[in-house]
Amino acid sequence: MIQIDSTDIKKQKKLALTWAITFLILFPVLITLGLLMRLRQGEVTEAAPSEFFSYMTLHGLGMAGVLFSFAFAALWYLNSTRYVKLNVKFGWFLYIIIAIGVVGLLIGTLIGKFGPGWYMLYPLPFKGTFWPLWATKLSVISLIILGVGWLVGILHILYALAKEYGGITNLLGWQYLKKDNSNIREIPSMVLITTISLIPGVFALIIGAAMLIMYLLQSFEPSLAFDPLMMKNMVMFFGHTLVNITMYCAVGWVYALLPEFTHREWKVNKAVVYSWNATFFFILFAYLHHLYMDFVQPTSLQYLGQIISYSSAIPATGITMFGVIAQVYHAKMKWSIIPLMFLFGMAGWAIGGFAAVVDSTIALNSSLHNTLWVPAHFHTYMLMGVVLFILGFLYYLFSGNNKEEKDSFGNAGFWIFVLGSYGFLLMFYLGGLNSVPRRYSNYSGIEIDHVRETGVHLAQCAALFVGVLLIGLILMYLSLICRLVQQKATNKKND
Amino acid sequence: MSNFTILLSLQKIAGLLSLAGALIVVAVVVFLLISATKEEDKTTAKEKVYKLRGRYLWGIIVMAIVLLFISFKSLPYSHSKEKAAEEVTVVGYQWLWKMDKGVYNAKLEDFGGKNEIELPVNKSIKFIVTSTDVNHNFAIYNSAGVLVTQTQAMPQHKNILQYTFKEKGEYQILCLEYCGTAHDFMVGIIHIN
Numbered sequence: 001m002i003q004i005d006s007t008d009i010k011k012q013k014k015l016a017l018t019w020a021i022t023f024l025i026l027f028p029v030l031i032t033l034g035l036l037m038r039l040r041q042g043e044v045t046e047a048a049p050s051e052f053f054s055y056m057t058l059h060g061l062g063m064a065g066v067l068f069s070f071a072f073a074a075l076w077y078l079n080s081t082r083y084v085k086l087n088v089k090f091g092w093f094l095y096i097i098i099a100i101g102v103v104g105l106l107i108g109t110l111i112g113k114f115g116p117g118w119y120m121l122y123p124l125p126f127k128g129t130f131w132p133l134w135a136t137k138l139s140v141i142s143l144i145i146l147g148v149g150w151l152v153g154i155l156h157i158l159y160a161l162a163k164e165y166g167g168i169t170n171l172l173g174w175q176y177l178k179k180d181n182s183n184i185r186e187i188p189s190m191v192l193i194t195t196i197s198l199i200p201g202v203f204a205l206i207i208g209a210a211m212l213i214m215y216l217l218q219s220f221e222p223s224l225a226f227d228p229l230m231m232k233n234m235v236m237f238f239g240h241t242l243v244n245i246t247m248y249c250a251v252g253w254v255y256a257l258l259p260e261f262t263h264r265e266w267k268v269n270k271a272v273v274y275s276w277n278a279t280f281f282f283i284l285f286a287y288l289h290h291l292y293m294d295f296v297q298p299t300s301l302q303y304l305g306q307i308i309s310y311s312s313a314i315p316a317t318g319i320t321m322f323g324v325i326a327q328v329y330h331a332k333m334k335w336s337i338i339p340l341m342f343l344f345g346m347a348g349w350a351i352g353g354f355a356a357v358v359d360s361t362i363a364l365n366s367s368l369h370n371t372l373w374v375p376a377h378f379h380t381y382m383l384m385g386v387v388l389f390i391l392g393f394l395y396y397l398f399s400g401n402n403k404e405e406k407d408s409f410g411n412a413g414f415w416i417f418v419l420g421s422y423g424f425l426l427m428f429y430l431g432g433l434n435s436v437p438r439r440y441s442n443y444s445g446i447e448i449d450h451v452r453e454t455g456v457h458l459a460q461c462a463a464l465f466v467g468v469l470l471i472g473l474i475l476m477y478l479s480l481i482c483r484l485v486q487q488k489a490t491n492k493k494n495d
Numbered sequence: 496m497s498n499f500t501i502l503l504s505l506q507k508i509a510g511l512l513s514l515a516g517a518l519i520v521v522a523v524v525v526f527l528l529i530s531a532t533k534e535e536d537k538t539t540a541k542e543k544v545y546k547l548r549g550r551y552l553w554g555i556i557v558m559a560i561v562l563l564f565i566s567f568k569s570l571p572y573s574h575s576k577e578k579a580a581e582e583v584t585v586v587g588y589q590w591l592w593k594m595d596k597g598v599y600n601a602k603l604e605d606f607g608g609k610n611e612i613e614l615p616v617n618k619s620i621k622f623i624v625t626s627t628d629v630n631h632n633f634a635i636y637n638s639a640g641v642l643v644t645q646t647q648a649m650p651q652h653k654n655i656l657q658y659t660f661k662e663k664g665e666y667q668i669l670c671l672e673y674c675g676t677a678h679d680f681m682v683g684i685i686h687i688n
Contacts (some may be wrong), residue, residue: 011592053673085682228651229649311559317555318551362571364509367505367642373509437634438675441678444679
């Protein structure tokens with residue numbers, strides 16, 4: 001077992017706190033963009049379509065990027081302070097690289113009005129645009145910078161772990177599958193999940209970078225043209241995989257931290273290895289369900305998309321969620337805010353995941369694809385899954401010995417946040433069930449009264465619920481600040 | 496499944512399934528919130544959970560196979576449908592739809608269709624859908640405002656959507672793939688007589 005120096009831990013914590021504060025600043029800003037979009041759809045405010053769509057692009061790219069960046073940073077921190085030595089200077093370098101990418105993207109979208117949506121379906125960024133070509137070039141270059149930053153960061157973690165644990169097959173847990181596994185190199189569950197999540201990330205980022213370079217080439221040479229079906233496969237593989245592994249990275253730290261509250265070990269065994277290796281395979285092919293409505297895609301791939309999407313629910317629920325149940329059931333534990341967030345995060349993942357599996361049924365997708373059902377399910381597992389896992393981790397990071405203490409302020413914020421979030425999400429689900437299209441800057445062009453009026457009313461209600469969740473978030477922020485101040489004071493006293 | 500959808504729209508099936516799933520999750524969370532405060536030997540507690548997990552895994556695998564089998568019978572892909580009584584070419588432009596009867600193979604820039612078309616009831620219609628510029632989505636809504644079917648309109652490719660309109664009336668077409676500034680005003684009408 002590796003010993004990490006306490007000075008290194010302090011340095012890594014400083015880096016993690018910088019990431020945490022960056023997240024806490026950017027997250028409500030990006031929520032506000034979403035709120036502005038719902039207000040516009042609800043005809044409460046006015047905004048030109050160009051403004052709406054550039055907000056929509058920044059909200060989508062920003063949320064996907066910020067959540068993945070923070071999930072990556074949290075894994076970096078936990079791995080580097082427990083299981084492996086990671087170069088903290090390189091960590092700061094990555095932070096700066098990613099910050100440069102974010103600044104470029106902010107300029108591209110807010111000043112340049114770059115607005116093709118977060119997956120910028122080819123060839124949209126080059127045809128009939130309301131934004132200048134420089135905004136496309138800057139945004140694409142910024143995304144490449146972000147991708148390169150994430151890629152080298154992932155490779156650094158994987159290399160260090162492989163070196164520490166005796167190779168990549170050990171990281172994948174294959175030593176547990178041997179007949180005689182009495183004398184094997186054991187790995188912590190978080191190391192296994194880090195590996196399973198980050199290797200598909202390498203593939204996704206390489207494909208994503210190739211695709212973005214093709215975009216960049218076309219922005220300099222307009223006569224170039226690529227096959228839109230191939231480009232759609234590439235962007236969906238890149239985007240879906242990145243979002244998917246954001247969730248799995250977050251699940252990784254739940255495996256590591258929840259046992260500290262239940263006082264039960266959560267170790268790697270054969271079932272966990274089989275489950276996560278199967279998940280590795282599912283992560284790589286699940287994206288196919290995004291192309292069901294592209295009937296020219298080979299039908300065998302459409303079948304595969306549904307089979308993989310259904311299959312991915314088996315290890316997620318049967319091993320990970322049952323693992324949480326085994327941790328918590330009759331554990332005589334205190335429901336302090338951290339395990340509460342992890343439990344509700346699992347619930348959000350399950351609820352959103354179930355709605356996603358429903359949408360991944362080709363026969364149902366014909367009636368749900370690109371309606372508000374789509375943001376309904378992915379917002380559920382991002383907002384009520386990943387974000388709760390992140391907030392749980394932030395509470396862990398910002399706390400000293402008071403991790404299990406009662407926190408009335410934080411708890412009140414948590415319940416208000418959950419209530420507001422589910423109210424906000426319900427409006428998306430109802431919109432999907434009423435066939436309201438997604439990605440409309442306003443509904444006035446729809447000549448079907450029922451769809452138009454439903455869309456407007458639901459957007460108004462959703463905006464109200466966003467207000468509620470923001471109140472909850474503010475209370476949690478105050479509680480987090482109190483914990484951080486308390487921790488600093490304790491550290492000063494000890495020093 | 497098709498008989499079932501006469502009673503329930505696909506949207507309602509999706510809603511009911513998801514509601515059932517969410518209620519199960521809520522029940523499990525409430526049970527865990529209450530049960531976690533009690534104490535039991537961790538080995539006994541884990542044994543109980545893992546016994547239940549074994550049953551759950553068999554259950555979910557069987558259910559997934561059955562649902563795959565049932566749902567694969569209702570795919571929207573044209574090769575599984577009967578011979579079409581009418582063929583219609585549909586072209587998406589930023590930001591309008593053009594439709595015309597027959598198969599059109601010449602230059603799309605010269606395509607002369609309109610954003611309204613009349614088609615017969617209870618006949619299988621084959622829509623050949625493409626785009627001149629960016630990706631669009633050809634989505635058909637019935638007069639009650641229910642999305643009944645859709646396919647992407649992708650440049651350089653033709654998606655074949657076969658559909659039988661069971662009721663007379665006006666069907667609206669919306670674009671369900673974000674395609675630029677006026678995406679939300681890209682509409683058309685199909686009159687079913």
